[in-house]
Amino acid sequence: MTEALPTTEGDRAHGPHGIAGGAVDERGEPVPDLRRIGIDPDFWYPLALSRAVRRGRTFAAVFAGERIVLYRGHSGEVHALEDRCAHRQVPLSMGVVEGDTLRCCYHAWAYRGNGRISQIPYLPKGCERPPRGVRSYPVREAYGLVFVFPGDPEKAESAPFPVLPEFGAATHRTMTFSRTVNCHYSFMHENLLDMNHQFLHRSVLGRIQPELLGYESGPNFVEARYLFVPAGGRKDRGAGFLSAEGLGGAQTPDEITIRTQYPYQTLQDVPDGARLPAFSLWAAYVPEDAEQRVNHAYGLLMIQKPPVPGVLQLAWPLIRRFTERVFAQDRMAVEAEQRAWDEQGQDWNHEVFPLILDLREVLRANGVPLDVS
Template sequence: MTDLRRVGISPDFWYPVALSREVPKGETRAAAFAGERLALYRGAQGAVYALEDRCAHRQVPLSMGVVEGETLRCCYHAWAYRGNGRICQIPYLPKGGERPPRGVRAYPVREAYGLVFVFPGEPEKAAATPLPDLPEFASPRHRTMTFSRAVHCHYSFMHENLLDMNHQFLHRGVIGRIQPKLLGYDAGPQSVEARYLFTSGKGKKDFGAGLLSAKGPRGSKGSDVITIRTEYPYQTLRLAPTNTELPAFSLWAAYVPEDAEQRVTRAYGLLMIAKPPVPGALPLAWPFIRRFTERVFAQDRTAVEAEQRAWDEQGEDRNHEVFPLILDLRDVLRGNGAPLPS
């Protein structure tokens, strides 16, 4: 069986590569997807473009260039590119000389949910491939917290970490002695969905944990139902207290490899939190919730990066997984992935 850590992510989906606010009008930004360097820039009309990050002339990164209207001009010899990657001006091109190159690759781009998405796969598939559907993002009943963090591991470790809630012992100093119980799960060719019952136990709990779970600032005892789904290539998590139908929060996550070997992943997350009945309560709780989520993520990052270091040292996957849910998840990631370039 193919080692999952040697399987690349499929390029035929929309992937976030930057926050929208990181690409202001008239400026450029360097980004990457699985070893492909991208130059993002926002034109005068507000549209974001994504080009291969190299000038066809001397290979200087176009992300170092200058935006002029809807075009991007290389910082070195001022060759100008349209948003479709075509060269539209070479200031000193002699008549009758050598035919210049046509340009560089342009990537389909969409903006949604405060993120810049690109389609790295076959361009003709982009129009028929939907963006993730996140109705809670635009709902006036929710407020969204956005995350973007680099993690030094294969993207598959991130999927396993979130889906396997048996690792809550790792977070005992933040959320107390949580007792997760797998209620059941469903698996198919492109997805795995698991449902857990979380029961609070003893131990000190971060103040933000109680605020986020909608149990009050003291984090009173009780149970939550957490539903986690990997719908390739994205992942979602929803938490709902057992006494209510509405989730206290939902999380959408995408894990975007940046390097060619796909050992460095940019994790993007949108945490959509339901507003409590008390007006103005959520803004007051916001910094505490942010601190709590950052603490949990830091612990998870430490664990998955340790897993990656072990793989690097051993040269193969020596994990002895006993949880059927994770074995099925690996089949989904392996079956929908793409071969890594040799």
């Protein structure tokens, strides 16, 4: 006789719309599969590094299957347009930048930064232009990134924008990350917030024992505080600096705060009495495909300069290599999770950590159901 296992979030079969048939919430309602929840487009998302959008050139970007062309005109301002010509739907990213307009490579239709048609070279006199051009998107450039607002443009001005005072501060230096990861964006939030996976990094960091000091959650956030100490009470290799995930300072254990403030995520080490963090990670995970099983991870790691001049600059290549190795291990794990979801057609993991269960509720409640039919 087989012993029945207790029902968890993974113990369920999905219906036609990705509803978890076997699991219910406290009200008895079916729990939607988080991996079928799309990210809310009504936020500012980085779609490119500023240096990648060169003056007089186009840059093909994408948000959740929506193709967007970025171009930097002669004035230096970046514009974002729907990446298809209103005429024959050829990608405008194949076009030519002329001054502050973008001309399609096919029939030379020209567009202003607001998406309106400025010229159709062969249009006969007396003929009217089409009533509309292409969609334009609000754009903001900050922190070395090009942010685009892919949702309702009327909400762009009031939507929260990341505030990072340590970026550009004379006391800090910033390392920028830009990587494609083959998984649903929610796996990324779970990976960073759940520090119980440090065993994964034992080859880089040695043995570290994370201790959850406490956490709180609200309608659109989850924030956790961890204490990191070497396993066995001794300092192991790598345990002195976990800059990408939360252990900083080689002398004493560090208290790290990790927060998902939808849709962004931060990790900070703020010493007592300090105005700015000793180091701070800001991250955004931008879905690329319509099914949102691939995301582009943008990260800004801001590290305080030590008292001795030049030390951080000398250590910079080592810090970069260190963080890349940690990130590579995390990417391996979350991409394996996505492959399991793809193979099984649903989420069968048995999550037991209350912190992550609360995080999933925040991501569900603030996301939007995917419609990929």
